[in-house]
Amino acid sequence: MQSRRNIDRVVDQLETLGKRKDIAGVSQTINDYVRAIGFERYTYHVVRPPAGKRVPFYLSSYPDAWVEHYVGNNYVNSDAVIDRAACGLLPFDWQSVATPGGGKNSVQKRIFNEAGEFGIHGGASVPIHGPGGSLAILNVASDSNAEDFRKNWSRHRHDLQVFAMYAHEVVLRELYPQDGANLPHLSPRERECLLWTSKGKTAAEIAAILNISQETVVTYLKQSCAKLDVFSKTHAVVKAVCFGLIVP
Structure with a gap:
């Protein structure tokens, strides 16, 4: 711990x-x-x-x-x-x-x-x-x-x-600075799922909070990883914070 x-x-x-x-x-x-x-x-x-x-x-x-x-x-x-x-x-x-x-x-x-x-x-x-x-x-x-x-x-x-x-x-x-036009676009749900992930919530817990299925949460997280060009949800959270796409 x-x-x-x-x-x-x-x-x-x-x-x-x-x-x-x-x-x-x-x-x-x-x-x-x-x-x-x-x-x-x-x-x-x-x-x-x-x-x-x-x-x-x-x-x-x-x-x-x-x-x-x-x-x-x-x-x-x-x-x-x-x-x-x-x-x-x-x-x-x-x-x-x-x-x-x-x-x-x-x-x-x-x-x-x-x-x-x-x-x-x-x-x-x-x-x-x-x-x-x-x-x-x-x-x-x-x-x-x-x-x-x-x-x-x-x-x-x-x-x-x-x-x-x-x-x-x-x-x-x-x-390699990026202008705003080149930043990845995350949907509101993708941002929500990443935000709750940043707070240590599991896919099952996020599903309960957002009243959606666990499979849907996993899909949103996978889509976020693809848009952010990363291989893990932890890295996706880090990159989203760095780009100002979420604020933990």
Whole structure:
């Protein structure tokens, strides 16, 4: 069960993110949040930009020397973390790809070993998938021992998933501004279903509130996901809030 303090903290940071008007401000908010919940470093990486957009994008509080080493060795094409994120939707601890049986090749093993030499000993990732095969990842890393890291990751992973989606949408908003004419159009019922979803209601509960069938609620949520170019109702809520289509 999430503590009230955890929920309040992520809500505060989402509100701060929504007010940011530049990439530097977004980077600072991400850094402030991940440090507040016990992770020393982060990277946000648009690995595959949305179709028709410019080259990959990167924000980081990792040591500059490690970033230069990683980029200079073209590790982005061999990183086991990116491989795992590309084929899954759920947040994951790097231990799941860094242990025997994780399917690493020699270059991937070297990446993990060398990261440790630069002070990056453990981490976890939140994949963010979009239309047309686009992919972004929020990574968090820590100097804590493995057991402390696992406990902290378990405590905050779900909040981080929502935060990562929101940060991603804010970055896209700043990199690729849309005018009002290009915003998705949601019907009143679609907005209502997303609004109640944002308040933690299930499809069955929303159906009872709106006096419609559960199947109809599911249909509205699926239509909203399609219009917003996302794969989950959580991401649909985040994007709708970011666009100002709903106000939780």
